[in-house]
Amino acid sequence: MRSPMQFKDHHREGRIFAVRLVWSGVIVLSLMLVLAGRMIWLQAIQHDRYTTLSDKNRVQTQAVAPPRGLIYDRRGELLADNQPDFSLALIAEQVPDLNATLTRLAEMVALEEADIERFWRRLRSPRRPWEPVPVRARLTEEEIARIAVAQHELPGVRIDADPIRHYPYDDLFSHVLGYVNRINTEDLERMTPDEQANYSGTHYYGRLGVERHYERLLHGRVGFRKVETNARGRILQVLEEIPPLPGEDVHLHLDIKVQQAAWDALGERRGAVIAIDPRDGGVLAFVSRPGFDPNLFVTGITHHDYSGYRDDGDRPLFNRALQGQYPPGSTLKPIAGLAGIDAGVTDWQRTIWDPGYYRLEGQERVFRDWRRQGHGWVDMHKSIVESCDTYFYDMGFRLGIDRMHDFMIRFGLGDRTGIDLPGESRGIMPSRAWKRAVRGEPWYHGDTINASIGQGYMLTSPLQLAVSTAVFARQGEPLVPRVAQLTPPASSIEPAMAGETQHWERMTRAMVDVVHGARGTARAMGQGSKYRIAAKTGTAQVFSLGKDQEYNAEEIAERLRDHALIVGFAPADNPAIAVAVLVENGGSGGSSAGPVARAVMDAWLLNNAGELEVPPPALPGAVPALMAGNASAESASR
Amino acid sequence: MSNEFLRQMPSGRTFSGKDGLIWRLHLDSPLLAALIVLCLGGLLVLYSAGDSNTDLLIRQSVRLGGGFVALFVLAQVPPRTYRFWAPAVYAAGLVLLVLVLFIGTEAKGAKRWLTIPGVASFQPAELMKLAVPAMVAWYFSERSLPARFRDVLLVMLITLVPVLLIARQPDLGTSLLVASAGLLVLFVAGLSWRLILAAMSMLAIAAPLMYFFVLHPYQRRRVDTFFNPEADPLGAGWNIIQSKTAIGSGGVSGKGWLNGTQSRLDFLPESSTDFILAVLAEEGGLIGVLLLLALYTVIIGRGLFISWQAQETFNRLLASSLALTFFIYVFVNIGMVSGLLPVVGVPLPLISYGGTSIVTLLAGFGIMMSIHTHRKLLSNH
Incomplete structure (x- = not known):
């Protein structure tokens, strides 16, 4: 059927095809080798790398x-x-x-x-x-x-x-x-x-x-x-x-009963209450009002809740107890008095005439006593009980700021107390060096006179006031306050007036008369107490009066009223609690802060039956020998 | 086992016994045996890849059974019948492809299926995997070799019309395979190297243009991923990274059957379909992969041998094109799974789960066997 021509073509076609088939085989084989090579690369050479990747995938x-x-x-x-x-x-x-x-x-x-x-x-x-x-x-x-x-x-x-x-x-x-x-x-x-x-x-x-x-x-x-x-x-x-x-x-050292008492006693007023067991430095109550609900913050506070707190004029997020900075006012007088005695510029017998003001020799400026008509003849005891300013103006001027400073820092004033809470404020305990460094100004006599009644540059937090009061109760033995029941670090502060028991006791007696004496400024808080309280009131000025202006609480806007302060400890001769109370714009220390301090002391010192029953310290090992040897609580109440 | 086949390859004709039962059934025993081994091994891998799901295994077995029936039936049809019907089937296929564009069933954003309600559904594109090389082979059977330039144009026309129709569905993998089936005929038909090189350089120039103007965004993303899989390790790059991790962590001896952590803990996506090779590589290790490559080589080699022995242009061209297309499957799939090529939807032939491709592939081998076993009758005339 086929022509020779076609046959020849057929033969040639067969050859062409055969050659291409050989080529195909060669290409197929070499590409197969490429695939095999790729697999060898992945599986043999890079095996370890991919094993790691694979394990990372599945094992977490x-x-x-x-x-x-x-x-x-x-x-x-x-x-x-x-x-x-x-x-x-x-x-x-x-x-x-x-x-x-x-x-x-x-x-x-x-x-x-x-x-x-x-x-x-x-x-x-x-x-x-x-x-x-x-x-x-x-x-x-x-x-x-x-x-x-x-x-x-x-x-x-x-x-x-x-x-x-x-x-x-x-x-x-x-x-x-x-x-x-x-x-x-x-x-x-x-x-x-x-x-x-x-x-x-x-x-x-x-x-x-x-x-x-x-x-x-x-x-x-x-x-x-x-x-x-x-x-x-x-x-x-x-x-x-x-x-x-x-x-x-x-x-914690905190006692819910004491904390609640402090909280309730403060009520809706802005302020802070700190109570410390002076025996072991444990913080029994730590209140700053208003507070906030910490539960709102845990999973992320809503914008609405947060701005509510932020824009509240009472500043509920502000920790007044730890970070508030207030002049200590007259609460400082017992320590200032001891500073004067320690330096020898005064003693328990020295009396001066208080006409109601103090004037530096050769100067026009007058430093007023809080009582316009004056206290008459005053000694140290009376100056504490009635909180006479003139006595301390005189004593402070003769003591000088640097000696005052060196004495007071031993009570933990002007520096962090070292409490186991973050964000504590230092406060200010002024001195010549401080004023030169911070203000770039020389120190004036007037500054000293202001400082001697706890005003002027001096600033303390309520916590510092409580700590200095506890140190006072320990007769100068320094302490580091603790919120948690863990052994506190040793304080690096040198004790003031160590062993000079008679001065501590006389000053304590003056403070007891502040509460229990007929003319004491904190008489209100002593009513019906089952134990003796030693305390000192104070006011911190928010608003400076002009030279001849009368301070009239009625006329001054609530926010410009003085802050009321009180510090104290009890029982007076065997202290088991030291308290500092601040009531912002509370006016008088004795009438507004005093009852708060009393409520706190009662909550700690009285049992459920209302009888005096001093709880033991949480850390007996931390109590200094000085306090362990004290007389029993019963004999303290006269 | 594959070694055994290798040894018997040269003497395949005598082994099968020209008067034996298998020969009379128009089957080629070496090819048939290699295919059966491949399919059975594939079922083992699939069992592991499909999380020991027997349903999956049964469905795949049914499909394989159907494929072997098709193989057997097509092997009985003499090659001249294929040559006679090639243009008609090709034309019918074109009509069906156009129909798909209009009345095709849509699935996963692609129109690939024609459904005869209540009867069956099938992909005309699969038919074209056989019809296109047959049509091109038919074209050359009417002319004398080698292929010339005008042949190139006509073959391009025959090939690219269905390829473009399939690409429109879109189905990049299948259109690539159909294009290969057609163009590979040109190669074995002796197209001059010069023209081949010219075409390849044109392709190299066209590739970036294709990337920007022809490819679908999802296809473009695959190409991007190929060049930098780490750019999006949890998204587009995930498949290829996990696949390479599966392969590499398999090591030389593998983690053992059913113990591949990448596939069994679902880190490897598409593990029973396009990425099944990674399962084999992870569990069977390099040894398993090399055995598979050897088995594929045997099958392709046997296919080329059959076309070598074929005597008519149509038979030679069709058989060699089918064998080489099968190789394209293997190379593209393993290349993409191992990170040598971009991800193109080409299954691992006869092992990946699903797809009508299994039936088409086995049908293609049926045609090859027909070509081989009907040869004696021709020479006897």
Whole structure:
């Protein structure tokens, strides 16, 4: 059938085809070798690298946060605990449409603009894939139920149960406990790598107060769990586990009964109350009013709540006890008096005539006594009892500011007390050197005269007043106040007038007459007391009067009235409590601050039957020998 | 086992026994045996890849069974029948491809299926994997080799019309395979190297233009990902990173059957379909992969051997094109899974789960066997 021509073509075609077939075989074989080479590269040469990647995929080391230590008062009352909380979180990778899901969720649970904003911020910050991103905490049972019902339509939506911090007494302890809230990158950046590792599972961090100071202790040690997960983050098995070491519980010196008494006695007035057990330095009450609800801060305070606090004219977020700066006023007189005696510029016999004012020789300027008509003939005792200013103007002028300064700093004035709370203010105990360094001005005699009645440049916090009062009660033995029942560090301060018991006792007697004497400025607080109280009142000027102006409390706006102050300790000859009370714009120390101090002392010293029963110190080991040898409480009450 | 086949390859004709049952059934025993081994091994891998899901295995087995039936039936049809019908089938295929564009069933954003309600649905594109090389082979069977320039134009026309129709669906993988099937005929038909090089350089120039003007955004993203998978490790780059991790972590001896963590813990996406090779590589290690490559080489080698022995232009060209297209499958799939090529939707032939490609592939081998076993009758005339 085929022509020779076609046959020849056929032969040639066969040859062409055969050559191409050989080429095809060669190409196929060489490309197969390329594939084999690629596989050898991946599987033999790069094997280790990919094994690591594969293990990283499936094996996750999860940090397990330690449960935070609890905080108790001295009676074993829980002041901060951990409670289960249900929070809403999204696994972004499982959510088909984040915006739609958030809109949907907003119909079921209360979501604020701020919650949504925070969610997006957390979503964008570096995180593991499949890690739940929190949306809102503290779901109500109703909200949980609503989400549970719709769960099948909401892929990637989770409800997680996590313990969160809870403060059962709301604002009562707010300024001393502080609070915890979400840990942030800044907190972590401040830490050493070791600490960062320790916080790898932790969501909360102490912000203020005890929560902050004892953060390390309360936090504990992180645990680890090696788990095998699938690509969707579901844990298939736990490969290895190191359990976390729970944070330590912290027991405080605070006594809820004393704290509550101080809180209630202060009432709606702005102010601060600090009570210290002078025997071991334990802080029995630490009140600053108004307070705030620390529970609002834990899961992130809402804008509304925060601006409410921020814009409140009473400044509830301001810790008056720790950071408030007030002139100590006349509460300083007992210490100033001892300074004069110690320096020999006065003694218990010396009397002067008080015409109602003091004038430096050859100068026009007049320094008024708070009593216009004067106190007549006064000695040290009477000057304390009636709070005579003129006596101290005279004594202070002859003592001089530097000797006054050197004596007073031994009571912890003008420096941080070293309390176990963060953010303490230093206060100011002025001296020539201080004024030159800070103000760049020379020291004038007038400055000394102001300082000798606790006014002028001098500033103290209520805490410092309480500490100086406790030091006084310890007859000069310095102390470092403690909120927690942990051995306090030794004070580096040299004691003042060590061993000069007769002066301490005479000054104490004068302070007892402030309360129990017929002409004492704090007579109101002594009524019907079952024990002797030694105290000294004071007022801190908010508003300076002109030379001949009368101070008229009625006429002055409430906010410009003087701050009322009182310091004191009891029982007078065997002190078991030292108190400092500040009532902002309270006017007179004796009538407005005195009863508060009395209520606090009663709460500590009286038992439920109203009988005197001095509780033992929490840390008997910390009581100085001087106080342990004192007479019993019963014999103290005359 | 593959070694055994290798040894028997040169003497395949005598081994199968020209008068034996298998030969009379128009089957080629070395090729058939290699295919059966491949498919059974593939089922083992699929069992692991599909999380020990027996349903998956049964469905795949049914599909393979259908494929072998097609292979058997097509092997009985003499090659001249294929040549006679090639233009008609090709034309019908074109009509169906156009129909798909209008009345095709849409799934996952692509129109690929024609559904005859209540009866069946199929992909006309799969038909074109056989019809296009047959049509091109038919074209050359009417002319003398080698392929010349005007042939190139006509073959391009025959090939590119269906390719573009398929690309419109869109189905990049299939259009690539159909294009290869057609153009590979040109190569074995002796198209001059000069023209081949010219075409390749034109392609090199056209590639960036294609990237910007022709590719769909999702296809473009695949190309981007190929060049830099780390740019989006949790998104577009995830597949390729996880696939390479699975392969690399398998090592030389593998993690053992059913023990691949990448696939069993769902880190490897598409583990039973396009990325099934990574499962084999993870669990069977380099040894498993090299065995697979050897098996594929045997099959392709046998296919080339069959076309070597074929005597008519149509038979030679069709058989060699089918064998080489099969190789394209292997190379593109393994290349993409191992990160040598961008991700193109090409399955690992006869092992990946699903797709009508299994039936088409086995049908192609049926045609090859027909070409091989009907040869004797021709020479006897």
